[in-house]
Amino acid sequence: MPLPADAIKPWKAIVAMADKNRAIGLNGGLPWRLPEDLAFFKQMTTGHTVVMGRKTMDEIKKPLPRRLNVVLTNQQDLVAPGFTIAHTLADLDEVAVKGDLFIIGGAQLFAVTLPQCCELFLTHVKGDYDGDTxxxxxxxxxxxVETLRENDDLRIVRYRNKALPA
Incomplete structure (x- = not known):
């Protein structure tokens, strides 16, 4: 059930998903290599704040350049140079956000934050890909709301939270 409009944050989520099975990850990485999707991700998030879970941080290994990198984790003793650490969703309200705040994964973080996000930028990956996330x-x-790009491999769609007034 959608949250009331006043509970929606100015957060945006960005993710690529295999249309056939909803896969977003495989063995700690992406199940595909789509340069156009990576370029879109970079274009959308550069100069902004990206929020990720600890597993996603482990996957990317180092902070994404020209972005404020925030890790949301329950791990109290996490040391991650170049990353800002947050332990609760409420902690995100205390972060000095640079530009827009983008939730970038993984699955657990999407599960708890999507209801509060105002927008979702979703790359629908065409084709059959295995996944474990x-x-x-x-x-x-x-x-x-709109299809931003489409080709034989993908379709990038901007979604808007239904709880927000038209």
């Missing part, structure tokens, strides 16, 4: 259902929370 999957995007939780979001369709009951968001409406498609």
């Amino acid at each position: 999957f995007l939780p259902p979001f369709e009951h929370l968001f409406s498609a």
Whole structure:
């Protein structure tokens, strides 16, 4: 069930998902190599704040350049040079956000933050890809607003939280 409009944060989520099975990850990485999707991610997030879970941080290994990198984790003793550490969603309100705040994964973080995000930028990956990490259902929370790009490999769609006034 969508949250009331006043509970929606100015957060945006950005993720790529295999249309056939909702896969977003495989063996700690992406199940595909799509340069156009990576370029879109870079274009959208550069100069902004990216928030990730600890497993996603472990996957990318070092902070993404020209972005404020925030890790949301329960691990109290985490040492991660170049990353800002937050332990609760409420801690995100205390972060001095640079530009927009983008939730970038993984699945656990999407599960708890998508209901509060105002927008979702979703790359629908065409084709059949295996995965071991999957995007939780979001369709009951968001409406498609526009298709930003499309080709034989992918379709990038901007979604808006249904709880927000039209």
